[in-house]
Amino acid sequence: MPKTYEPIATTTLTSAQNDITFTSINGTFTDILVVAFLKLSNNANSSVGFQVNSDTGSNYSVTRLQGDGTTPESGRSSNVASGNFSGNSLRVADSAGNFSPILFNMMNYANTTTNKTFLARGNNASAGVGASVSLWRSTAAITSLRIFPVVGTIDTGTIVTLYGIKAA
Amino acid sequence: MIGNIVAAITDGGEAATDFESIATFTSSGSTRQIDFTSIPGTYQHLQIRAVFNNPTAARNVAMTLNTSVTSTRWHYLFGDGSTVTAGESTQNLLTVQDGFSTTNMYAMVVDILDYANTNKNKTVRTLLGYDNNGNGIVQFSSNLYATTSAITAIRLAIADYDWVNGSRFALYGIKG
Numbered sequence: 001m002p003k004t005y006e007p008i009a010t011t012t013l014t015s016a017q018n019d020i021t022f023t024s025i026n027g028t029f030t031d032i033l034v035v036a037f038l039k040l041s042n043n044a045n046s047s048v049g050f051q052v053n054s055d056t057g058s059n060y061s062v063t064r065l066q067g068d069g070t071t072p073e074s075g076r077s078s079n080v081a082s083g084n085f086s087g088n089s090l091r092v093a094d095s096a097g098n099f100s101p102i103l104f105n106m107m108n109y110a111n112t113t114t115n116k117t118f119l120a121r122g123n124n125a126s127a128g129v130g131a132s133v134s135l136w137r138s139t140a141a142i143t144s145l146r147i148f149p150v151v152g153t154i155d156t157g158t159i160v161t162l163y164g165i166k167a168a
Numbered sequence: 169m170i171g172n173i174v175a176a177i178t179d180g181g182e183a184a185t186d187f188e189s190i191a192t193f194t195s196s197g198s199t200r201q202i203d204f205t206s207i208p209g210t211y212q213h214l215q216i217r218a219v220f221n222n223p224t225a226a227r228n229v230a231m232t233l234n235t236s237v238t239s240t241r242w243h244y245l246f247g248d249g250s251t252v253t254a255g256e257s258t259q260n261l262l263t264v265q266d267g268f269s270t271t272n273m274y275a276m277v278v279d280i281l282d283y284a285n286t287n288k289n290k291t292v293r294t295l296l297g298y299d300n301n302g303n304g305i306v307q308f309s310s311n312l313y314a315t316t317s318a319i320t321a322i323r324l325a326i327a328d329y330d331w332v333n334g335s336r337f338a339l340y341g342i343k344g
Contacts, residue, residue, distance in 0.1 A: 061304075111334065131298070133275065135301055
């Protein structure tokens with residue numbers, strides 16, 4: 001019987017990687033919350049995307065809201081090959097010693113009735129803040145999650161943890 | 169809050185009690201109002217995690233506390249994929265809607281901080297998102313409920329039509 005809020009898996013990078021993938025995510029929880037403290041390779045100037053269940057097709061779409069310290073902006077991407085993990089399209093932390101905190105909610109991820117909605121919040125003190133919602137147009141239960149930068153690599157010291165949240 | 173949750177998970181390997189599921193409502197398609205009642209005052213904060221939609225039309229969600237306390241001030245910031253809007257209202261609303269669907273759900277996380285405190289008015293914060301591959305919305309908002317009473321009941325409702333089958337509202341208690 002799962003606990004209400006339980007760590008499922010943690011990855012801490014000891015070397016730079018092109019991506020981070022969690023597999024065999026079991027369906028016993030209601031939501032998955034991914035808590036990340038993430039840095040990209042120096043001067044990558046990139047946001048971070050995600051794919052689930054190894055789906056690389058144009059089955060994702062994103063709506064975002066963000067501010068870069070000067071201008072608030074809302075944008076959309078439809079029929080694209082990945083969702084948004086970092087909570088906005090701004091650059092994730094990519095300078096020495098700086099990491100971006102990211103909260104990524106996979107809501108009702110194991111249900112087989114509806115398409116999947118993801119809520120993300122991300123911050124980089126040097127670039128901006130924002131939130132995004134992504135849609136994966138599939139009713140399949142989610143069993144894997146791949147996180148990857150649009151440009152560059154995920155740097156040493158990045159820690160990503162999956163928590164399972166179980167509703168009554 | 170995240171720090172408290174992490175601490176609970178690593179505390180001696182016992183079953184986590186600092187983030188607890190209190191109650192869950194799942195709609196079968198014939199509900200437009202849900203009530204959480206008899207909420208115990210033993211937690212520090214409450215969180216509602218929800219997925220929902222309406223099969224017929226976009227309808228804003230209202231939240232009422234303790235059966236009669238409505239929001240007296242609502243501030244919101246939302247983006248619809250092209251325009252950013254900031255506003256405020258005295259209406260008793262929690263969400264802005266942009267579209268409806270039977271297969272794509274709104275996702276919402278609502279935090280009610282210090283809900284059992286009898287010295288403070290209640291402040292609620294909401295993060296909402298909906299994407300329908302061509303339309304959608306992301307929303308930050310906060311609501312003021314001008315009551316110092318401890319919160320023992322929460323009602324979430326839409327004005328008309330019912331929530332789509334599979335809409336789910338889960339209430340969690342978070343200990344301090």
